[in-house]
Amino acid sequence: MHCYLGMDRIQLVRHVVEQADPAARITPPAVAVTLRTIPAFERGAIEEIDTDVFVTPLPTESEFLRFVLPAGVKQVVSLLDPADPDDAAWIAKERAQLATLELPFEVLPVPKGKDRDRRIAEAVSAVRAMPRPVLVHAFLAPASGKSAAASAFAKAYREALAAP
Secondary structure: OOOHHHOHHHHHHHHHHHHHOHHHOOOOOOOOOOHHHOOEEOOEEOEEEEOOEEEEEOOOHHHHHHHHOOOOOOEEEEOOOOOOHHHHHHHHHHHHHHHHHOOOEEEOOOOOOOOHHHHHHHHHHHHHOOOOOEEEEEOOOHHHOOOHHHHHHHHHHHHHHHOO
16 A cells, blocks of 8 residues: 555554554654654644643644654544534544544534633643643644634643643
């Protein structure tokens, strides 16, 4: 089996084989892949807001295969809002892909409106309790200036860390 540049589908097959039979674990490459070593995805920068907690834009299918799986991400969290029709389509597509990859996926929406602060606080609390590494995303990265949900989540997370 091969694919463009020999990376994406090969990583998928490797992951499936290792999930089915842990004894078949392939020796990791000399340079381990971590999200710390990747400055950005196609839709924007990757920010590590706590040890092994990364806020990113929504990874593309290729980025999930090429970077997220090899980095050993244990949980993916979407901040997209399923009540928004555009977000709902992205969530459905991601849910199907991550089910195939056997990656845990949770949607913790940060909708606009009066409950926003409470929803952000709940998302921060939930993510802090998740197994790491954890990838939290909106559609675009916080640094883009075009993702209020990702920016608000990252800010609230950092404030929670700083609180006594």
